[in-house]
Amino acid sequence: MNALGFLLRKKMANFLRDLLHHPSRMVLYIVVLGVILLSGLSGSAEDVETGTQLPFAFLQGGLIGIFTLIFSITIYSSLQAGTTFFEMADVSFLFGAPISPKKILGYGLIKQAATSVLVLLFLICYMPMLRDGFGVDTPFCIGLVLCFALVLFAAQLLGMFLYGLVNGRRRRIQLVKGVWIATLVLEVALVPLLMYVNGGHMDSLAQAVGSPWLTWYPIAGWSAGLLCAAWQGSWLMVALYGVLLAVTVSLVVWFFMHRDVDYYEDVLQATEITYQARAAMKKGGMNANVRTGMVNSSRKSRVRGVGLHRGQGASVFFFKSWRESMRQSRIPFLRASTLVILLGSAVTLGVTMMVGSDDGPISPNIMLFICLVFSVYMQFFFQAAGSWSREIAKPTIYLVPERPFTKLMWACMDSFLQPAFDGIVLFTIMGLFCRGPVSTVLTCMGMFFSYGVLFTAANVLSQRVMGSFSKQGLFMIIMMLLILLLALPGALVGSLLLFAASLPLWMGGAACIVLNLLVSVGVLALCRNLLEVVEYTA
Numbered sequence: 001m002n003a004l005g006f007l008l009r010k011k012m013a014n015f016l017r018d019l020l021h022h023p024s025r026m027v028l029y030i031v032v033l034g035v036i037l038l039s040g041l042s043g044s045a046e047d048v049e050t051g052t053q054l055p056f057a058f059l060q061g062g063l064i065g066i067f068t069l070i071f072s073i074t075i076y077s078s079l080q081a082g083t084t085f086f087e088m089a090d091v092s093f094l095f096g097a098p099i100s101p102k103k104i105l106g107y108g109l110i111k112q113a114a115t116s117v118l119v120l121l122f123l124i125c126y127m128p129m130l131r132d133g134f135g136v137d138t139p140f141c142i143g144l145v146l147c148f149a150l151v152l153f154a155a156q157l158l159g160m161f162l163y164g165l166v167n168g169r170r171r172r173i174q175l176v177k178g179v180w181i182a183t184l185v186l187e188v189a190l191v192p193l194l195m196y197v198n199g200g201h202m203d204s205l206a207q208a209v210g211s212p213w214l215t216w217y218p219i220a221g222w223s224a225g226l227l228c229a230a231w232q233g234s235w236l237m238v239a240l241y242g243v244l245l246a247v248t249v250s251l252v253v254w255f256f257m258h259r260d261v262d263y264y265e266d267v268l269q270a271t272e273i274t275y276q277a278r279a280a281m282k283k284g285g286m287n288a289n290v291r292t293g294m295v296n297s298s299r300k301s302r303v304r305g306v307g308l309h310r311g312q313g314a315s316v317f318f319f320k321s322w323r324e325s326m327r328q329s330r331i332p333f334l335r336a337s338t339l340v341i342l343l344g345s346a347v348t349l350g351v352t353m354m355v356g357s358d359d360g361p362i363s364p365n366i367m368l369f370i371c372l373v374f375s376v377y378m379q380f381f382f383q384a385a386g387s388w389s390r391e392i393a394k395p396t397i398y399l400v401p402e403r404p405f406t407k408l409m410w411a412c413m414d415s416f417l418q419p420a421f422d423g424i425v426l427f428t429i430m431g432l433f434c435r436g437p438v439s440t441v442l443t444c445m446g447m448f449f450s451y452g453v454l455f456t457a458a459n460v461l462s463q464r465v466m467g468s469f470s471k472q473g474l475f476m477i478i479m480m481l482l483i484l485l486l487a488l489p490g491a492l493v494g495s496l497l498l499f500a501a502s503l504p505l506w507m508g509g510a511a512c513i514v515l516n517l518l519v520s521v522g523v524l525a526l527c528r529n530l531l532e533v534v535e536y537t538a
Helices: 002-023 023-041 056-081 088-094 101-134 138-166 172-199 201-207 213-218 220-232 234-258 264-287 290-297 311-328 336-359 364-382 386-390 404-434 438-466 473-500 505-526
Strands: none
Touching: 002 023, 002 088, 002 101, 002 213, 056 101, 056 138, 056 172, 056 201, 056 213, 056 220, 088 101, 101 138, 101 234, 138 220, 138 234, 172 201, 172 213, 201 234, 213 220, 234 404, 234 505, 311 386, 311 404, 336 364, 336 404, 364 404, 364 438, 386 404, 386 438, 404 438, 404 505, 438 505
């Protein structure tokens, strides 16, 4: 372990030396750490009025849902391309060194556990919200960070175990996926079933999402159950969940430590994919989905159709992205982002109705507006990397003899139509559920579309001004400030018409839509020469 300890000490020393050589980065770390500590230490659970708190069952159900989502995504991606605890530097130094593979694996496990805790420190920022909403204290929030880190660590460990178990065999992969999807579907189906058994009214929703049956989902449910049982003082259940987690993780670690498992080959491929993805993010920004590309290139895929068969000149870039989207989904523009935004809006609406049930029914306009705010917030993350950003990373678009602005607009067309489709689907369903006025539903559709176009325009502007960038750190903060600045005119004028002038909701929304589109068109016009010179996107 002396060699491994030396490597850890050198990494820490190099990290500190790099901070000293980059004072701006050190200042940024200090500011972020200060914000996290200030957010975590502000307020206390005693200052919150008990009558304004939500049922604790909602928090338990939310933790189970988030843990299950993160755990399932990690397992699924691990089955596709494997997972790794190592970096390319570890591969170069350790895999060829005369060190026991078991010690190397232990080094990776310890480093990954520490990394998971450090990465999730941002959750401390949500401590005031959790205290205000559910009355929990600081030890609970610290336990939340630790349980979240445990879920990430166990998911990656179990994912590496399953990837080595299936060994790339299609039937084994399908079998493991089938079992995993069946347990996930059972977990999701339990919520409406328990809600129906408890009476089918809105009050039964809290009983359904807080049911102990949901905590039996492997790893994710156990971790959430452990944390919530400790808060409620049920120490017998704490011991039970703790034993289940300890036994599961210990068995997987024992399998790697005491069986002759050659995990080098699996780890090498996953490490290479992760390394190239990070290198592309630093060099080419958000323009290239390297991990997906490498995974898809190493396996067979079903091609339903070839050729564009339509389009001329710059329009071929839109039909190219159309053909690529049709290979992912039979319904154009129906993607995972559509379902995630719809599901998140439905959950937000359900919680809003539950909270406001004591004060009487909530207006349909207010419910639709809440859905709009949440969906626009979610759209920001999904709209960050559209097909246009992947297209300008390739040399083809620069060689087409068309005007640069025309090529840019056609390349962005897919990113323009996606929020239009999502808005129609989302607010048609929410409008029928809330029984909202047609004018409000149409206004929400238009505002959702206008903000989607605005996000795309902001991405184009950032590409023109800053070049390719990573969605991390300072660049992400600058990106958010840029979007807030561009969205300010529409939000300000719409609010003034709605509250100061007391005009109808649809008139304020229409003004916001028009201003958002005008700002977007102006930004795109200013960036019309983006594709004239290749260095502008470098």
